[in-house]
Amino acid sequence: PKVLVINGxxxxxxxxxxxxxxxxxTLADVESGLRAQGEALGIELLCFQSNHEGAIVDRIHAARxxxxxxxxxxxxxxxxxxxxxxxxxxxxxxxxxxxxxxxVHKREPFRHHSYLSDVAEAVMAGFGVHGYGLAxxxxxxxxx
Ligand code: DQA
Numbered sequence: 001p002k003v004l005v006i007n008g009x010x011x012x013x014x015x016x017x018x019x020x021x022x023x024x025x026t027l028a029d030v031e032s033g034l035r036a037q038g039e040a041l042g043i044e045l046l047c048f049q050s051n052h053e054g055a056i057v058d059r060i061h062a063a064r065x066x067x068x069x070x071x072x073x074x075x076x077x078x079x080x081x082x083x084x085x086x087x088x089x090x091x092x093x094x095x096x097x098x099x100x101x102x103x104v105h106k107r108e109p110f111r112h113h114s115y116l117s118d119v120a121e122a123v124m125a126g127f128g129v130h131g132y133g134l135a136x137x138x139x140x141x142x143x144x
């Protein structure tokens with residue numbers, strides 16, 4: 001099965017961006033760790049990062065024709081603003097896990113609301129970059 005990993009805006013800066021909040025691991029490290037984990041689980045990983053809302057919407061649409069079974073998404077700041085990404089995920093009807101590196105609930109009030117959480121299968125926040133691997137482990141469980 002195929003799992004699409006989507007990282008939204010500013011997550012390309014992972015490792016150097018506000019390291020106190022997001023840690024020192026780079027996105028390339030996160031993605032290579034997930035690929036190795038996926039290989040061990042028999043899951044093919046597709047990784048995508050974009051700073052552009054429309055590009056993320058287009059990538060979600062393409063996932064349907066590619067036969068993607070699950071999506072793991074950290075929408076970054078679009079979490080709190082994007083009806084378009086919510087509608088795209090609902091539109092393709094591919095189950096997804098929403099992942100946040102930081103615990104958004106202990107941060108600014110504007111980070112407490114997500115346009116995705118009520119259509120997500122599961123939500124993770126505050127596990128640092130480990131959240132990605134934990135989410136992939138859960139997806140593997142659901143696929144088995
Ligand atoms: C984030 C939390 C968001 O509020 C923020 O805009 C991000 C990253 C996280 O992973 O903790 O860009 O999604």
